[in-house]
Amino acid sequence: MKRRFKDIVAFASGRLFLIFVNALALLIFCGLLLKAAPILQTVSLTDLLFSSVWHPMKHQFGLFPFIVSTLAVTLLAMLMAIPVCLFASIYLAEYASRRFREVSRLIIDILAGIPSVIYGLCGILVIVPFVAVVGEYLGVSTTGYSLLAGGLVLAVMVIPFIIAISVEVLRMIPGPFRESALALGATKWETVKYVVLKKAAKGLVAAVVLGFARAFGETMAVLMVVGNVAQAPSSIFDPAYPLPALIANNYGEVMSIPLYDAALMSAALILMTVVALFSLTAHYALSRLGDHND
Amino acid sequence: MNRRKLEENFFKFLMALSLGLVFLALAGIILIVLIKGLSSLSWSMIFETPKGGYYLGGEGGIANAIVGSLYLVAGATVLALIISLPVALALQKEYLGKRFADITRLVLDILWGTPSIVYGAFGFVVMVWLGLRASLLGGIIVLTLLMIPIMTRAMDEAVRLVPYELKEMAYAMGTTRFETTLAVVLRQAFPGVCTGVILAVGRGIGDAASILFTAGYTDEIPRSLFDPVASLPLAVFFQSGTPVPEVQARAFTAALILLVIVLVINIVARLLGWRFSKNIVR
Amino acid sequence: MSRIEINELCVSFGRNPVLKNISLSIPDRQIICIIGPSGCGKTTLLKSLNRLLDLNEDVSITGDVRVDGQSIYQSRLDVTALRKKVGFLPQRPYPLPMSIYDNVAFGPRIHGLDGLNALSGGKAGSPAAGAKTSRKDKDRLVEHYLTLAGLWDEVKDRLSEPAAKLSIGQQQRLALARVLSIEPEVILADEATSALDPISARLVENQFRLLKKDYTIILVTHILRQARRLGDYIVFLYMGDLVEHKPAAEFFGDPSDEKTKAYVNGDIS
Numbered sequence: 001m002k003r004r005f006k007d008i009v010a011f012a013s014g015r016l017f018l019i020f021v022n023a024l025a026l027l028i029f030c031g032l033l034l035k036a037a038p039i040l041q042t043v044s045l046t047d048l049l050f051s052s053v054w055h056p057m058k059h060q061f062g063l064f065p066f067i068v069s070t071l072a073v074t075l076l077a078m079l080m081a082i083p084v085c086l087f088a089s090i091y092l093a094e095y096a097s098r099r100f101r102e103v104s105r106l107i108i109d110i111l112a113g114i115p116s117v118i119y120g121l122c123g124i125l126v127i128v129p130f131v132a133v134v135g136e137y138l139g140v141s142t143t144g145y146s147l148l149a150g151g152l153v154l155a156v157m158v159i160p161f162i163i164a165i166s167v168e169v170l171r172m173i174p175g176p177f178r179e180s181a182l183a184l185g186a187t188k189w190e191t192v193k194y195v196v197l198k199k200a201a202k203g204l205v206a207a208v209v210l211g212f213a214r215a216f217g218e219t220m221a222v223l224m225v226v227g228n229v230a231q232a233p234s235s236i237f238d239p240a241y242p243l244p245a246l247i248a249n250n251y252g253e254v255m256s257i258p259l260y261d262a263a264l265m266s267a268a269l270i271l272m273t274v275v276a277l278f279s280l281t282a283h284y285a286l287s288r289l290g291d292h293n294d
Numbered sequence: 295m296n297r298r299k300l301e302e303n304f305f306k307f308l309m310a311l312s313l314g315l316v317f318l319a320l321a322g323i324i325l326i327v328l329i330k331g332l333s334s335l336s337w338s339m340i341f342e343t344p345k346g347g348y349y350l351g352g353e354g355g356i357a358n359a360i361v362g363s364l365y366l367v368a369g370a371t372v373l374a375l376i377i378s379l380p381v382a383l384a385l386q387k388e389y390l391g392k393r394f395a396d397i398t399r400l401v402l403d404i405l406w407g408t409p410s411i412v413y414g415a416f417g418f419v420v421m422v423w424l425g426l427r428a429s430l431l432g433g434i435i436v437l438t439l440l441m442i443p444i445m446t447r448a449m450d451e452a453v454r455l456v457p458y459e460l461k462e463m464a465y466a467m468g469t470t471r472f473e474t475t476l477a478v479v480l481r482q483a484f485p486g487v488c489t490g491v492i493l494a495v496g497r498g499i500g501d502a503a504s505i506l507f508t509a510g511y512t513d514e515i516p517r518s519l520f521d522p523v524a525s526l527p528l529a530v531f532f533q534s535g536t537p538v539p540e541v542q543a544r545a546f547t548a549a550l551i552l553l554v555i556v557l558v559i560n561i562v563a564r565l566l567g568w569r570f571s572k573n574i575v576r
Numbered sequence: 577m578s579r580i581e582i583n584e585l586c587v588s589f590g591r592n593p594v595l596k597n598i599s600l601s602i603p604d605r606q607i608i609c610i611i612g613p614s615g616c617g618k619t620t621l622l623k624s625l626n627r628l629l630d631l632n633e634d635v636s637i638t639g640d641v642r643v644d645g646q647s648i649y650q651s652r653l654d655v656t657a658l659r660k661k662v663g664f665l666p667q668r669p670y671p672l673p674m675s676i677y678d679n680v681a682f683g684p685r686i687h688g689l690d691g692l693n694a695l696s697g698g699k700a701g702s703p704a705a706g707a708k709t710s711r712k713d714k715d716r717l718v719e720h721y722l723t724l725a726g727l728w729d730e731v732k733d734r735l736s737e738p739a740a741k742l743s744i745g746q747q748q749r750l751a752l753a754r755v756l757s758i759e760p761e762v763i764l765a766d767e768a769t770s771a772l773d774p775i776s777a778r779l780v781e782n783q784f785r786l787l788k789k790d791y792t793i794i795l796v797t798h799i800l801r802q803a804r805r806l807g808d809y810i811v812f813l814y815m816g817d818l819v820e821h822k823p824a825a826e827f828f829g830d831p832s833d834e835k836t837k838a839y840v841n842g843d844i845s
Contacts (some may be wrong), residue, residue, distance in 0.1 A: 014384030020399060021381050021442065025401045028408070028416045083310040091309035098633045104313070106564055111320045113493075113560045114553065115500025117530040121549050122323050124534060125330070156319050163316070171428055176670040179628060180751070184683040185660035185757050189302040196683065198673040210407070213495040217409020217501035220531060244411045244503065251418060251507050268415040272408055279407040283400060298656070300685070 004252060006226035032269045039262035054230045061263040067270070068232040069147070073222060074215045076236065077152030082208060084155075085162040092163070093170035094192055096153060102144050105167070109161035120224030121155040128225050135237045142237040143227070150226035150240060154215050162211035165286075169203030170196060171290060206285040213278035219244035243267045303454040324553070331550025334543035340551075343511050344544065353540075359529035361515045363552075365430055366525055366527050367499045370437035374445050374494060377438070379487070382449035383479065388461075388471045399450065407444035411503040413440050418507045431519040433509025437498045452486020455477060485566055492563040496556050500528035526552040579604055579762060579792060580625060585639035587620055589632065594620045596816045597639070607784060607793045609807035609824075611800065613844065616813040618796040619667075622764050625794070626662040627655050643762075663760030665768045669747035671739035672754075676731050679739045679750055683758035687786045690717075698714050706729075717757070725753035728832055745776025752783060762792045769802070774843050781806060798838070804828060 039048065043061050051062030092101050131152070132144030173196055181191040195206070227239020228249060247264050339355035385395050426432050434473035456479050464474040480487070502525075510522030511532060526548050533545035580602040587595040602608055610618045625641060627648060641648050648658050651664045654815045660683075672679050683689070690713060717733070722728040727749040731742070738749055745818045748768060755763055766783070769777035784793055784806060797803055803810060803824070810827040812819045812835075820827065831837045838844045 003470050003473070003682070010472040010475070011384075011389060012503070014380045014389055017380040018384045018390070018394075019379055020377065021405075021446065022398055022401050024442070028405075028412070030460070031416050031419050040488055040543060049788035069356040073366055075530070086317055087309040087312035089308075095306070095309065104613060107317060107320055107560070109564065110557060110560050111316070111323075112558055113433055113496050113500075114323060115502070115526045115527055115556060116324065117500070117502050118327060118549050121530055121534050122326050126322070126514065141660055158321070159316060174670070175631060176666055176668065177667060178671075178755070179664070180321055180629070180670045181682075183626065183666070184686070184754060185656040185658075186682075186686050187298055187302045187656055189305050190686055192547065193787065195672055203452070213407050216638060217407075217411065219409060219411040220527070224531070247411050247415055248503055248506055251415065265415065265419075268412050272412045275407055275409060275412075276404045279404050282399070283403050293326050 004291050029193050029272065032265050032272060036262055036266035039259055039266055042259060043263075048263075049292040054259045055221045056263065059259060061259070063243070063263070063267060063270070066241055066243045066246050066267065069226070070216065070242040070244070072147055072233060073150040073154060073226060073240055073242055074160075074212060075163045076147060077139050077154035077215050078208065080151065080155040082213065085159055085208075085211070086204070087168055088159075089163045089166035089170060090192055090196075093167045094188065094196065100246070101167075105164075108160040108163055112164060114148045116157065116218060116221040119153055119157050119192060122222035123221060123225040125150060128151050131237070138237075140235070143239070144240055145227035146226055146237050147226065147233045147240040148236040150222045150242070151236070152182050153221050153225050154218060157218060157221060158211040158215045161280060162212055165210060166204055166208035169200050169207060169289065170202070170285075173199045190282055203289045206282040206289075209278050209282040209285075212277045213282070216278070217244060217275050219248050225246055243271055247271075296310045296370070314442055322383040324557075327546070327549050327553050329545040330533075331553075334547050335550065337545070339547050343515065356517055356524075356544050356551075358513055358527050359425075359548055360551060361525045362430075362509075362512075362524040363499055363526040365516065365523060366433045366505065366509060367495055369405040369430070369434035370441055370498055370511070371491065371495055373434065373438040373507050374441040375491060376500075378445035378449055378490070378494075380443055381442075381446045382453050382473055382487075382490075386453060386471075386475070386479070388474075394496045399447070401442045402447050402450075406447060407505070410440055410501050411506075414504040414506055414508060416502065421508060427520070428508055428510030428522050429520045430509065430523040431524070433505045433523055436504045440501060440504050441494040441498045444497050445490045448490025448493055449487050452490065455486065456482045488566055489563045492559055492566070495561040496563070499526055500552060500556055503532050506531075507531075526555075579644055581640075581642040582621075582625075582643075583635070583642070585621075585624060585641060587617070587624055587629065587635065587637050590634045592671070594816055597814075598818045600818060600821060601812065602792065602794065604792055605788060605790070606808035607731050607788050607806050608811060609803040610794065610796045610811045610813060611772070611798070611803045611826055611839075612813035612819075613839070614798055615815075617816045618798075618813055619766050621813065622766055622794060622796050624663075625762075625764055626659050626664055628659075628664060631656070633702055634726045644839040652711050660758050661760055662762045662764060663755035663758060665748075665751055665763060665765040667767045668771045669744065669751040671742070671747050671750060674739065675736045676739050676742065676750060677718055677735040679841050681714055683754060683833075684714070684717060689759060712721050721753040721757045722750075724756050724781055724783070724787070725749045727753060740790075743776075745772045745779070747782060748772055749775065749783070750781065760791070762794065763787070765793060765795045765800065767796055783838075800842075812839065815841070 039061060042059060048061060048063055049067065050064050052064045053060045053062045092104055096104065110118070127149050128144035131146055131149045132142060135142035135144065177195055178191050179197060181195045210255065222242055223245035226239050226242060226243055226245060229239040230241050233240040247267055251264055314375065340360065341353040341357050341485065342527045343358045345353035384390060385398060387395070413436055417432060417439065460478055460482065461474055464478045468478065505525055509525060511524050511528050512522045516519070516523045530545050530552065531546035533541045533548070535540060582598055582600045584753050585595055585598040585787065598621065612618055619759060620629065624637065626763050629635050629637065637649060643658065643662060672682055674682070719728060722731060727746060731745060739747065742750060748771070772780065780800070784795070787793060795806065807824045809821070811821040814835050820833045821833065828840060831840055835844070
């Protein structure tokens with residue numbers, strides 16, 4: 001009887017914690033929503049999302065420059081990261097020996113675990129001066145703190161993340177599929193090109209989408225190198241001001257200005273929603289990867 | 295024939311190049327932090343708090359950040375463990391229908407992907423609501439939230455790897471679910487659980503955005519849960535932006551210490567995984 | 577003259593020996609059945625003949641296999657050319673992720689075959705690379721090989737559908753068409769009927785009988801009756817050893833080894 005009782009207590013407390021974790025996601029979302037809602041009483045949703053005027057003192061909260069900055073820096077990073085990730089993961093999954101793959105896996109995991117402030121620091125020390133030099137060479141006036149610097153740092157950050165997932169995706173494809181092409185006398189690359197990549201396409205896209213979501217919300221590293229000027233950038237050498245940086249830079253002093261915190265909360269809400277939608281799609285695609293019937 | 299070989303070699307070259315770039319990035323980061331950090335590393339840097347303000351003064355070190363980070367992560371790890379382990383165990387199919395379990399895993403994955411700045415903003419809202427200032431307690435709470443999904447998912451994977459046959463043997467002897475969980479599942483999944491904890495610690499100690507407004511920053515070592523607290527990632531962030539060389543040196547040292555901690559944590563986690571997996575029934 | 581000579585071949589996975597000192601010369605243009613209990617190394621022997629074993633990481637191979645007098649384990653060998661000459665039919669079909677049509681056209685395309693040899697009735701010839709194959713020629717090629725594999729009538733109206741939509745029996749015959757399309761001289765078949773229903777299995781077997789006048793077919797099977805039905809020459813493996821090999825009639829009529837007798841009588845399996 002005592003044993004039964006213990007089992008039931010354990011079951012109940014497990015359930016409790018489980019409900020807490022599920023509620024947490026809802027709580028965060030609703031908390032942000034609640035705090036962001038007041039802004040819509042003064043500013044219309046279209047103004048909030050598409051107006052370029054950002055004057056918190058005058059109650060003008062146009063998030064457009066920040067949204068554009070976020071998108072630009074993320075897309076730039078993905079543009080640079082995707083080819084590197086694709087080729088590196090093909091090598092690791094298809095060509096490398098098991099030993100090399102395991103060692104590389106370790107290195108990539110380490111790279112993925114490095115805190116973002118360290119990426120940011122290295123960005124300030126290396127990438128920002130590098131961008132400044134390149135800008136000078138091209139005859140563009142830039143301090144180096146720019147969209148390009150942010151994109152480069154962000155690319156280096158998401159590359160290990162995307163590679164780790166892509167390699168798993170590629171390794172999940174059963175060996176006999178490769179055999180059927182190889183047995184026809186296809187070279188390894190032909191096998192990759194015609195069979196493996198086709199089979200893995202969905203999973204690889206999911207990996208990229210997850211990488212995109214990760215990059216979209218990355219704060220510190222980008223904040224440190226991107227320049228933080230509140231205007232939509234017109235070239236990659238211009239400074240930009242992504243949403244996460246906006247929140248991080250201003251949240252400390254919002255209390256004095258009415259609605260300022262609501263504006264920043266709506267920025268956080270946008271971040272969370274976009275990232276959640278992207279991860280949802282990616283996880284859905286990845287969870288269905290097991291069946292290879294199409 | 296020749297064209298096919300050529301194509302193969304061309305793409306192999308691209309692959310080697312890509313992988314080389316990745317390794318180069320890691321080597322570059324480690325090298326930069328080592329060179330910059332070692333040159334300013336000293337006993338006073340590690341054991342003294344900054345004199346005359348962390349942002350301006352010259353003398354002193356980053357003891358406030360080192361101790362602060364340890365406090366924050368220790369507190370958050372204990373809290374996160376208390377919540378994560380029961381959740382990971384409750385996700386077993388004996389306890390939970392597949393539907394609910396799948397939804398929970400999805401929720402956890404979303405939480406995992408949620409940007410840490412969002413945790414920071416949410417944490418701040420909660421603290422305002424509770425009437426808390428930026429403090430050790432606030433930082434611990436936010437870091438706990440950040441670590442829960444990482445820990446739970448890693449543990450869940452470990453628990454799911456326990457072969458059902460093994461549990462069946464225990465059940466066949468008349469044990470309850472709880473007894474089986476304690477005697478078989480936890481033991482079998484132990485290395486995975488440890489890896490999960492370590493990985494979460496690695497993420498937690500390096501995260502800056504979440505504790506930016508919840509933990510604050512100070513020159514002192516906190517004396518109570520309600521004092522603001524310094525941390526290594528924020529030490530890097532705040533002190534790297536100044537023109538004062540001594541202050542910059544502190545940022546570099548903080549980065550070095552942070553990097554070493556994270557590297558050790560990651561390597562230990564992998565080694566643990568490899569080592570323990572040998573003693574486990576497959 | 578035999579095309580394939582196996583000389584003191586030893587294969588092991590890690591520290592696990594799978595094939596022990598196999599020496600065998602394989603006769604031409606017949607169906608050779610490799611039989612033996614499961615785990616005796618049949619599939620490994622088969623995959624050692626076109627170097628598909630290379631895909632395993634911890635495999636170590638000593639000894640020699642010669643195809644047309646050329647050692648296939650020398651490092652400078654062009655593996656793709658070897659695999660073109662020695663085709664392989666897997667246990668389960670695993671269609672390439674493309675249409676039915678492209679599954680068959682894939683081999684000729686990568687090897688630059690125009691298939692004129694095949695269409696003019698000649699047996700496998702030298703790959704005639706160069707001249708671009710017209711769409712019409714390619715259509716004829718696909719039809720030709722699908723007919724050879726006994727699948728044409730069933731799929732001629734749905735050539736552009738994904739191959740994965742076919743039934744598994746159809747997929748296996750598609751795999752056969754795929755193998756034939758690269759104009760091989762030897763076909764290796766790894767329990768090619770074991771995943772099929774009896775009717776599809778019979779269809780595939782019949783194709784083998786038709787094909788053996790032009791090809792050497794090496795068939796791994798664990799079904800003794802299939803070996804009796806199809807085999808011209810039997811190779812019996814037991815726990816990695818080559819126990820006995822001789823023409824089918826002799827093998828079943830007058831087995832010399834005790835193990836062979838026991839296996840043929842069904843005392844061991």
